[in-house]
Amino acid sequence: MVKHFDDENEVLNYIKEKTCIIDFYADWCGPCKMLLPVLDEIDFTDIIKINVDEQPELAKKFGIMSIPTLIFFKDGLEQEREIGYRGLDEIKKTFDSIM
Numbered sequence: 686m687v688k689h690f691d692d693e694n695e696v697l698n699y700i701k702e703k704t705c706i707i708d709f710y711a712d713w714c715g716p717c718k719m720l721l722p723v724l725d726e727i728d729f730t731d732i733i734k735i736n737v738d739e740q741p742e743l744a745k746k747f748g749i750m751s752i753p754t755l756i757f758f759k760d761g762l763e764q765e766r767e768i769g770y771r772g773l774d775e776i777k778k779t780f781d782s783i784m
Contacts, residue, residue: 687724687732693743696733701761704784705731706776709747709754711738716770717753723773730780759783 690696700707708724710717724732737744737752747756757765757779764783767776 687734689734691740693740693746696735696743699733700758703731703761704759705733705757706780707733707735707747707756707758709735709737709744709749709752709756711736711752713738714752719770720753723771723776726773727776729777757783 688699690699696707699705706727708720710720724734735743737749747754751768753769755767755771755776756763757767765779767779771779
């Protein structure tokens with residue numbers, strides 16, 4: 686399920702006890718647009734979408750330097766980070782490795 690949050694505290698509270706992926710993206714980003722249908726296919730975890738243009742402080746807090754960036758969380762802790770376009774199989778493999 687894809688979730689959109691506008692508040693840093695909402696994001697931090699949500700990931701505290703979850704296994705999920707945060708997608709840092711921008712509407713103008715070509716690779717981000719390519720990744721969108723891939724993320725829509727994910728049914729094994731929640732996806733939190735953070736627009737870096739709308740949430741620059743949150744992007745800074747997570748050290749986002751390039752987009753798209755996917756950060757994989759388990760129990761509130763970052764487990765993996767992938768930068769750039771990824772296919773569904775690659776994302777699933779990374780997710781399975783943190784479980």
